[in-house]
Structures are given as C-alpha cells and as structure tokens.
Amino acid sequence: MTVLIVAEHNGKQLAAATLNAITAAQKLGEVHVLVAGSGCLNLVEQVSKINGVAKVLHVDAPHFAELLAEEIAPLVVSLAAPYTHFAAAASAFGKNIMPRVAALLDCSQVSDLTEIVDEKTFVRPIYAGNAFVTVQSDEPKLVLTIRASAFSAAVSGSQNAPIEAVTATPAQDLSRFVGRELTASDRPELTQARVVVSGGRAFGSAEQFDALLTPLADTLGAAIGASRAAVDAEYAPNDMQVGQTGKIVAPELYFAIGISGAIQHTAGMQDSKIIVAINKDPDAQIFNVADFGIVGDLFEIVPELTKQLQNR
Incomplete structure (x- = not known):
C-alpha cells in the first residue's frame, strides 16, 4: 500500500496538521508527500527530512502558488495510478480539496478519521463527537481526511527522502486568488x-x-x-x-x-x-x-x- 499526502503549506513552512497526517498515514503503508506550489524548493527539502516520508513529489507552477482547490484536485488525480490512499489533514485546506479528489476519482471518502484499524477500516466521530463509528470499504482507492489532534506530529530526522519533480497539470482557471487577511499574534496557534x-x-x-x-x-x-x-x-x-x-x-x-x-x-x-x-x-x-x-x-x-x- 502506498499513500499520497497532499501537503498544506504557506510556501515557506509546512502546516503543523500535515505532520500529524504523515504520522497517521504510516499505518497504511509507504508515505509519499505531494508539495505543490511556486518557488518552494526549500520547503520541499525540509519535507524530505521528515521521518516516515519515503518520497516527495514536487510540482512547481504559478497556478499552484495559492493552493487553490480547483487547481490541486486535478493534479492529485493525474498522479493517482500508483496510490491506494490519498490523504490530507481535516483542516479547511483538506476539507476543500479532498472531496473534489474523491469525486474525480469516483471513490469513497472517509472524513475526519481518528483511528486507522487497517488499510480498509477506520474510526471516525459522528453525532458531534458523541459517538464513534467504525467504517470499512473494499474499494481499490480511498480518500481520507485525518483529524490532526488524534495523532502525534511527525518530526524531522537525518534522512533525505528522494525528491521527484512531476509534470504540472494545465491551469484550470476556474477560480482566482483575490487576497488573504491574516490575524497576527504572538500567541501559540x-x-x-x-x-x-x-x-x-x-x-x-x-x-x-x-x-x-x-x-x-x-x-x-x-x-x-x-x-x-x-x-x-x-x-x-x-x-x-x-x-x-x-x-x-x-x-x-x-x-x-x-x-x-x-x-x-x-x-x-x-x-x-x-x-x-x-x-x-x-x-x-x-x-x-x-x-x-x-x-x-x-x-x-x-x-x-x-x-x-x-x-x-
């Protein structure tokens, strides 16, 4: 089994929740991480040093700079052939992209999972977290979003996973980035x-x-x-x-x-x-x-x- 993690980042730093997703994905098999963006080679090298990452796929193109879901989802699908699972953290980023991937692949999605029993069996909360259900699927490909708080964060080590440059999919031009307003704070996230x-x-x-x-x-x-x-x-x-x-x-x-x-x-x-x-x-x-x-x-x-x- 091989898992493709879709990395969330700001071009310079990997989102903390993606580190938790990497830890969870190791229970499913070999972990590859897709880093799409524009001018983020330094970040790609950082990801290659994370323990548990077997390969980093790097895609560099201007239309991936803001990680728009309409651009990233077709890219993930274009790389789908060798993978059994596609995963991202259950953040706004993951919840935006992964359902599109599941729809394009015509496969099931398991959302907000908190435990991985095996490669086909997962635990996720229902009824606002008041109960947990175990779900199982025999489909050859599955899309997952992972609750970050349920898994520890992967850490960097001395390894250097291979970095593979892959071909960018054409710009879809279905949406455009207008702006971003961020709240600056000295407090912990x-x-x-x-x-x-x-x-x-x-x-x-x-x-x-x-x-x-x-x-x-x-x-x-x-x-x-x-x-x-x-x-x-x-x-x-x-x-x-x-x-x-x-x-x-x-x-x-x-x-x-x-x-x-x-x-x-x-x-x-x-x-x-x-x-x-x-x-x-x-x-x-x-x-x-x-x-x-x-x-x-x-x-x-x-x-x-x-x-x-x-x-x-």
Missing part, C-alpha cells in the same frame, strides 16, 4: 497550543472577554479560544472558535470558562488531556466532560486565579 483558555457568552461583552482572559492566557502562555455563542456575540473573531463548526483542539490543559458545554463545543475539545471548567451553574453540561470544576462567578474566580498563578 490554537490547534497546536499546549494550553488553551476559552470563554463563552457569560462574559457579557468583548471588553470583559479580553480583560479577563488575556491576563490569564498571558500568565499560562496559552492560546485563547471561544465558544460559538461568544463568537456570534462578537466577543471574539471566528478564528478563535472551538467546536464542531470551529477548530478541533486537544491541548494538555483546557480551560472552559463561562461555557455551558453544548455538544457543538465539546466536540471540539473533549480530547484535551485535562479540562478545567468554571461556571456558575452547577448543572452545566460542561462539568460532564471536565476533570476539574469550579462552581462560581467567573468575574471573581478568573482574576483571583490569574493573581495566584502570577504569584507562584
């Missing part, structure tokens, strides 16, 4: 942070959300997350949302503050190693998944918690 501090609608305003969570996050060196209710109330931007329709996180320590614990939120953080919940409602659902719970007023508890941590 939400899906990769060891500690995440998340707030909910109970904060009451964007000002209170920032005033209480920022000092706590700064003290812990944590990323800041938010429930969908907090995002909808404009306490925090969309890229901070944790949950079924946001980001999936699995840090070593997760604070859920003023969050009720709806299944849409817990689906995105229930794999955290330790969960601490702070809520004034003793019957809040969040306590069902928490390892430690504090019942009380967050406006009193959070400042005191921050003070005690700063004085350690």
Whole structure:
C-alpha cells in the first residue's frame, strides 16, 4: 500500500496538521508527500527530512502558488495510478480539496478519521463527537481526511527522502486568488497550543472577554479560544472558535470558562488531556466532560486565579 499526502503549506513552512497526517498515514503503508506550489524548493527539502516520508513529489507552477482547490484536485488525480490512499489533514485546506479528489476519482471518502484499524477500516466521530463509528470499504482507492489532534506530529530526522519533480497539470482557471487577511499574534496557534483558555457568552461583552482572559492566557502562555455563542456575540473573531463548526483542539490543559458545554463545543475539545471548567451553574453540561470544576462567578474566580498563578 502506498499513500499520497497532499501537503498544506504557506510556501515557506509546512502546516503543523500535515505532520500529524504523515504520522497517521504510516499505518497504511509507504508515505509519499505531494508539495505543490511556486518557488518552494526549500520547503520541499525540509519535507524530505521528515521521518516516515519515503518520497516527495514536487510540482512547481504559478497556478499552484495559492493552493487553490480547483487547481490541486486535478493534479492529485493525474498522479493517482500508483496510490491506494490519498490523504490530507481535516483542516479547511483538506476539507476543500479532498472531496473534489474523491469525486474525480469516483471513490469513497472517509472524513475526519481518528483511528486507522487497517488499510480498509477506520474510526471516525459522528453525532458531534458523541459517538464513534467504525467504517470499512473494499474499494481499490480511498480518500481520507485525518483529524490532526488524534495523532502525534511527525518530526524531522537525518534522512533525505528522494525528491521527484512531476509534470504540472494545465491551469484550470476556474477560480482566482483575490487576497488573504491574516490575524497576527504572538500567541501559540490554537490547534497546536499546549494550553488553551476559552470563554463563552457569560462574559457579557468583548471588553470583559479580553480583560479577563488575556491576563490569564498571558500568565499560562496559552492560546485563547471561544465558544460559538461568544463568537456570534462578537466577543471574539471566528478564528478563535472551538467546536464542531470551529477548530478541533486537544491541548494538555483546557480551560472552559463561562461555557455551558453544548455538544457543538465539546466536540471540539473533549480530547484535551485535562479540562478545567468554571461556571456558575452547577448543572452545566460542561462539568460532564471536565476533570476539574469550579462552581462560581467567573468575574471573581478568573482574576483571583490569574493573581495566584502570577504569584507562584
């Protein structure tokens, strides 16, 4: 069995979630990584040093510079013959490209898998993560998206996997890149942070959300997350949302503050190693998944918690 991983990157650095996908793919067989882009040879050389990568396929053309799904999917299909599995991380990138690959190949896709039993059998969450289903397929080719938080990240070693330049497919010109707006932050990236501090609608305003969570996050060196209710109330931007329709996180320590614990939120953080919940409602659902719970007023508890941590 040979697996083709579609690499997500910014031209200079590989997306962290792709490293997790590489680890998962090693359970299926030999791992090849496709790096498409424009002027990213340095990145290709970095990928060749990752443990578990047997070969790197490099495609360089201007129309691959922004990794548009309409351009990448036909490229993957053009390389499909020797591969049994095609995979990417279950990020916005992977969720955009891989269904197109499956449609063009007329094969099945297993989405957001969290465990690989064997080359035909996989485990994935259903019902917003409240249950897991084992699925099996006998199709000769399968398309997979892999939940990054379920697998460890591959690391670089001393190896140098062979790099093969492959022919670019013609530009499809079905879409065009207009622009990208990125949020600059000194904080850890939400899906990769060891500690995440998340707030909910109970904060009451964007000002209170920032005033209480920022000092706590700064003290812990944590990323800041938010429930969908907090995002909808404009306490925090969309890229901070944790949950079924946001980001999936699995840090070593997760604070859920003023969050009720709806299944849409817990689906995105229930794999955290330790969960601490702070809520004034003793019957809040969040306590069902928490390892430690504090019942009380967050406006009193959070400042005191921050003070005690700063004085350690």
